Every structure is written in structure tokens, then in C-alpha cells.
Amino acid sequence: MLLTVIPFILSMHRVASSSGSITLKCKDLKVLQLEIPGMEECLNISRSIEALSSVESVMMMYPFFYRPQSMKLKDGWQLYPLQHYYQQIATETTAWRLSCVNGEFTVCPSYPAAVIVPTAVDDNTLKKAARFHQGGRFPILSYYHKKNGTVLLRSSQPLIGPNRKRCPEDEQLLSAALNRGERGFIIDTRSAQAAKQARMMGGGTESKSSYPCWRRLHGPLERGRPLQESFIKLVEACNDTSLSMDRWLSKLESSKWLAHLKGALSTACLAAQCMEREEACVLVHGAEGTDTTLLVTALAQVILDPECRTLTGFQGLLEREWIKAGHPFHFRCARSAYSHARLKQEAPIFLLFLDCVWQLGRQFPFSLEFNEHLLLVLFEHTYASSYGTFLCNSEKERCLCEVKEKTHSLWSWLNQPSQQKKHLNPLYTYNALVIWPSVEPQSLQLWQGLFLRWIRSSQYLDEAWAEIQRLVTSCEDAPEESAGDRQCHSQPDAAHPHRQTQLGNAG
Ligand SMILES: *[C@@H]1O[C@H](CO)[C@@H](O)[C@H](O)[C@H]1NC(C)=O
Ligand SMILES: *[C@@H]1O[C@H](CO)[C@@H](O)[C@H](O)[C@H]1NC(C)=O
Ligand SMILES: *[C@@H]1O[C@H](CO)[C@@H](O)[C@H](O)[C@H]1NC(C)=O
Numbered sequence: 001m002l003l004t005v006i007p008f009i010l011s012m013h014r015v016a017s018s019s020g021s022i023t024l025k026c027k028d029l030k031v032l033q034l035e036i037p038g039m040e041e042c043l044n045i046s047r048s049i050e051a052l053s054s055v056e057s058v059m060m061m062y063p064f065f066y067r068p069q070s071m072k073l074k075d076g077w078q079l080y081p082l083q084h085y086y087q088q089i090a091t092e093t094t095a096w097r098l099s100c101v102n103g104e105f106t107v108c109p110s111y112p113a114a115v116i117v118p119t120a121v122d123d124n125t126l127k128k129a130a131r132f133h134q135g136g137r138f139p140i141l142s143y144y145h146k147k148n149g150t151v152l153l154r155s156s157q158p159l160i161g162p163n164r165k166r167c168p169e170d171e172q173l174l175s176a177a178l179n180r181g182e183r184g185f186i187i188d189t190r191s192a193q194a195a196k197q198a199r200m201m202g203g204g205t206e207s208k209s210s211y212p213c214w215r216r217l218h219g220p221l222e223r224g225r226p227l228q229e230s231f232i233k234l235v236e237a238c239n240d241t242s243l244s245m246d247r248w249l250s251k252l253e254s255s256k257w258l259a260h261l262k263g264a265l266s267t268a269c270l271a272a273q274c275m276e277r278e279e280a281c282v283l284v285h286g287a288e289g290t291d292t293t294l295l296v297t298a299l300a301q302v303i304l305d306p307e308c309r310t311l312t313g314f315q316g317l318l319e320r321e322w323i324k325a326g327h328p329f330h331f332r333c334a335r336s337a338y339s340h341a342r343l344k345q346e347a348p349i350f351l352l353f354l355d356c357v358w359q360l361g362r363q364f365p366f367s368l369e370f371n372e373h374l375l376l377v378l379f380e381h382t383y384a385s386s387y388g389t390f391l392c393n394s395e396k397e398r399c400l401c402e403v404k405e406k407t408h409s410l411w412s413w414l415n416q417p418s419q420q421k422k423h424l425n426p427l428y429t430y431n432a433l434v435i436w437p438s439v440e441p442q443s444l445q446l447w448q449g450l451f452l453r454w455i456r457s458s459q460y461l462d463e464a465w466a467e468i469q470r471l472v473t474s475c476e477d478a479p480e481e482s483a484g485d486r487q488c489h490s491q492p493d494a495a496h497p498h499r500q501t502q503l504g505n506a507g
Contacts, residue, residue, distance in 0.1 A: 105394075290327055391407065
């Protein structure tokens with residue numbers, strides 16, 4: 001599929017007088033070498049590829065032209081309606097309500113039309129609180145932890161600035177999120193130092209005196225350019241099979257990718273611990289609230305909630321916490337790891353999330369209903385896709401481009417039975433428990449299935465999985481009291497003595 005390939009023509013040279021060669025470095029990390037007889041054809045092909053791979057306008061992109069016969073355009077776009085999810089919460093707890101204050105995307109351009117907020121706060125107060133947050137991202141509910149009735153909120157940084165501005169409406173909104181006498185935790189995804197420095201630029205973080213019921217914690221995470229450089233370095237290191245062991249380890253270390261994984265998982269565990277163990281409400285934000293914030297809130301939900309670990313539940317989570325929540329996919333996933341263009345907005349935040357989920361799946365092999373293949377498919381489709389699901393930066397842009405009317409939904413393709421079968425984990429057993437990952441450096445591994453995908457064949461691994469699938473299926477088909485029955489009941493992996501996460505700054 002040439003179009004998922006998004007090539008950068010790095011070199012084109014004359015092989016013989018009458019032929020040429022084109023090297024394509026693709027967004028999915030594949031490298032292709034094309035030998036083309038005929039110099040003129042070679043030049044023509046390279047020109048077309050260059051033109052097709054640098055389409056700027058969203059509406060000229062492939063999803064707007066892709067029309068598979070077996071699919072209908074409108075299918076899939078209504079699979080995970082946000083309103084239903086929020087309405088469900090609003091019926092379970094009277095303390096929260098659905099608000100359409102952002103119906104026209106005027107209060108916050110990067111939020112969806114419907115958001116869920118404390119019942120005690122009216123829309124006017126929300127509007128004022130929005131003006132006190134970067135990009136209008138006022139605190140809204142991200143997840144309701146049924147078991148304990150605690151909530152996870154997210155926002156962007158408050159615009160406190162050098163003069164320590166206050167906003168009574170924002171203070172009212174945050175105290176309405178807590179029940180009487182409850183306390184909450186604010187998890188800032190920047191270091192205390194960085195949060196303080198942000199005041200010089202008009203941002204900042206909630207002070208103890210203005211928000212007395214909230215206690216602030218910091219879980220500093222890397223973002224932006226340093227994260228992109230980490231990705232580029234790791235991919236470079238993985239491609240070089242001539243490295244000695246020492247050189248490989250030193251390159252792996254200097255890429256810092258595993259350290260970023262550890263940071264993301266630790267901060268997500270911190271948020272989950274505050275909710276599950278301290279029974280407290282949690283607000284997460286960094287600066288813009290569209291990147292590391294979503295990384296933490298989405299991961300915390302996979303850790304806490306078994307629903308988010310099912311195939312459809314996970315898709316719903318991506319829809320809510322990444323796509324509708326306004327993660328700028330168009331900016332962040334423009335070029336992938338091989339581009340030398342210094343794109344200011346590019347960063348593999350979503351890939352880091354997928355890698356964290358892969359680490360969870362490796363530590364809890366029975367607890368995710370989907371397999372690695374789904375994560376790989378999602379990685380590819382965020383960077384280049386025939387479907388419109390990951391296009392644009394926000395719901396507002398998607399409405400303007402009529403993405404839902406003019407492109408197909410990735411979910412409607414993924415949920416066809418033939419596709420679903422490929423993405424299910426044969427070992428899955430429903431596990432109602434929280435899955436606390438180990439975040440020790442020793443427990444985190446290179447995601448070979450992604451980073452070594454084009455370098456070594458996965459044939460033997462694929463065969464092993466096919467065999468596991470066969471064993472599980474034949475086991476399930478066996479008659480009730482057969483001897484094999486005993487083996488069918490795999491223990492949920494949460495019963496295994498996993499080491500608990502140690503978080504120095506958790507208390
Ligand atoms: C290359 O492209 C030009 C302009 O589109 C066209 O006239 C020419 O026939 C092409 N050459 C080949 C060998 O396809
Ligand atoms: C919160 O969850 C814990 C662990 O499941 C449980 O022991 C506790 O009773 C719950 N608290 C509330 C208020 O539901
Ligand atoms: C990967 O390494 C090979 C040689 O080991 C080199 O020819 C190729 O260009 C490299 N690919 C990338 C994308 O750097």
C-alpha cells in the first residue's frame with residue numbers, strides 16, 4: 001500500500017545509464033528500495049511520489065477518496081458516542097451533568113461539543129473558568145471510578161501569570177468537583193520548577209492558598225522536540241544491526257525512550273493510586289493539556305478499569321481520551337522518525353501511549369482482550385491511513401472538513417468480524433482487578449514488534465501465536481468433563497505476585 005507509506009525520497013541515483021533507484025523511507029519505519037528501468041520513468045515516479053507525500057490540505061488526503069465497496073460512509077462514526085458515555089455517568093451520580101456550553105466550539109476550540117461537569121456549576125461559570133485556562137481547556141470529567149465514586153479530571157494549565165491572578169469561578173468549579181470534606185490531588189505533568197517558570201509566560205499551576213482542598217504532586221514527563229528526538233535516535237539504533245553489545249546498550253540508553261516509558265507509566269500509576277488507594281479525586285494537567293495530560297489520564301484508565309481493556313472498550317477510550325479530547329494528531333503525527341524536517345509540532349506522544357499499553361500487555365498477558373497486532377495497526381493509522389478517524393487536530397476541525405460525512409471510520413473496518421479475529425488475544429480472561437504494572441527499569445522492555453518490525457522476521461512468533469490460538473480453541477471446544485478441562489481455566493494473571501509500584505512521591 002503505497003499510501004500508508006508516506007515516503008521521503010532520500011536518494012535517487014542512476015544505477016546504469018538507463019535505469020534509476022529510489023529509496024523510500026516510510027512513516028511506518030519500513031525502508032523500500034525501488035529499481036526502475038528508464039531514467040525518465042524514474043524521475044517521473046519520484047516526482048509523483050514527492051507530490052503525493054507532501055499534500056498539505058487535509059481534504060486532499062487519501063481518506064477523502066478511499067471508497068471500499070464493502071463499507072458504507074456513515075458506519076462507525078456513531079459507535080462510541082460521547083454523549084451516551086457521559087449520560088451514563090450522569091445517571092449514576094447526580095453530582096455530574098452533561099453540558100453543551102461548548103456546542104459551537106466557541107468556549108474551547110479543542111474540546112468536543114459535549115462535556116461533563118459538576119451539577120452545581122452553571123454554564124456561565126464554566127465560560128469564565130475557561131478564560132482562565134490555556135486554550136480554554138477548563139477542568140472537565142475524564143473518568144468516573146464507579147467502585148469508589150472518585151473522579152479523574154483534566155484541563156490545561158491555569159493562566160496565573162507573574163502577578164498570581166486568581167479566578168473565583170475556577171476555584172468554585174474545582175471545589176464543586178469534590179464532595180464535602182474530600183480532598184483531591186492535582187498531578188502536574190511538569191516539574192515543580194517548570195510549572196513555576198511557566199508563570200513568566202502567563203501560565204502556572206494552582207497554588208495551595210487559592211485551592212486549599214487540593215494537594216499538588218508533580219510527575220514530570222518529556223514532550224515535544226526531546227520526545228521526537230528520542231524516537232528518531234531509537235529507530236536509528238534499532239536499524240543498525242552491526243552494533244556491538246556495548247554500542248547498542250549505550251545507544252539504547254542515550255535515546256532515553258525507556259526512561260520516557262517509565263515516566264509515563266509511573267505518573268499514570270500515581271494518578272490511579274490516588275483514586276484507588278487514597279480514594280481521592282484527581283486533576284491532571286501540564287501546559288496545553290493535549291499531550292502528556294491525555295497520556296496520563298488514558299493510561300490510568302487502562303490500569304484501573306477492566307472495560308478499557310476490552311477490544312471495543314479500548315477503542316471507546318481512544319475516541320474519548322485522544323480523538324475527541326483534542327490531541328492534535330495532524331500536527332503530532334505528520335512525518336514520523338525518518339524526516340529531517342524540523343517540525344516544531346511533531347511528537348510521538350500517542351506512540352508512547354501505545355508502547356505503555358504494550359508493556360501492560362506483556363506484564364499482564366491475560367488481561368487485555370486485544371493483542372499487539374491492534375497496537376501496531378493503530379500506530380500505522382495515526383501516521384497514515386485510508387480512514388478519517390485520526391485526521392485533524394480536534395472535533396471542530398473534523399466538523400469543518402466534514403470528516404464524518406466524507407471519510408470512512410477506522411472503527412467500522414476494525415470491527416468487521418474478519419478483522420476483529422486478528423486483533424483478539426486468545427489468552428484473555430476477564431480480570432476485574434486493577435492491574436498495577438511494575439515500573440522498575442528491569443521490567444520495561446524494547447517493543448520489538450514495533451521497533452524491529454522490518455529488521456527481523458516475526459514468522460516464528462506469529463506461528464507460536466497461531467498455535468496458542470489453536471490450543472485455546474480446541475480446549476474450549478472440548479466436552480465439559482474432559483481431562484483437558486482443568487487447563488482451560490487459566491488463572492487471571494493479577495493473582496500472580498507482581499511487585500507493586502513504588503512511587504517515592506506518592507504520599
Ligand atoms: C514523464 O512525464 C511527462 C510529463 O508528465 C510525460 O510527458 C512523459 O511521457 C513521461 N515519461 C515517461 C517515460 O513516462
Ligand atoms: C474503594 O475501593 C476500595 C478497594 O476496592 C474499597 O476497599 C473501599 O471500600 C472503596 N471505598 C468506597 C467509598 O467505595
Ligand atoms: C539502515 O541500515 C542500513 C545498513 O545497515 C542502511 O543501508 C539503511 O539506509 C538504514 N536505514 C535507515 C532508515 O536509516
